[in-house]
Amino acid sequence: MCLAVPAEVISIEDDTAVCRVDRGQTTVKASLMLLPEKPELGEFLIIHAGFALRILDREEAEKSLRSMNLAVEGV
DSSP states (O other): OOOOEEEEEEEEETTEEEEEETTSSOEEEEEOTTSSSOOOTTOEEEEETTEEEEEEOHHHHHHHHHHHHHHHHTO
16 A cells, blocks of 8 residues: 655756655655646645655644544554
8 A cells, every 4th residue: 555645845856856754854855857836845735656646724734634643543
């Protein structure tokens, strides 16, 4: 099973974003080639298999992160 996660854009170089996952120190790189427009710093992306699939607003991203944290804690 694969899971797409929301991550905050902390830098952009060419067509690649470096994003922070949740509020931790973990970062991932994501290709922006599938997005119709480049995200802004601080915006959230849904990332799957190294590709940004869409831009999320902060409220939607935080809701998803809270849901995932609850699911992990409940295991």
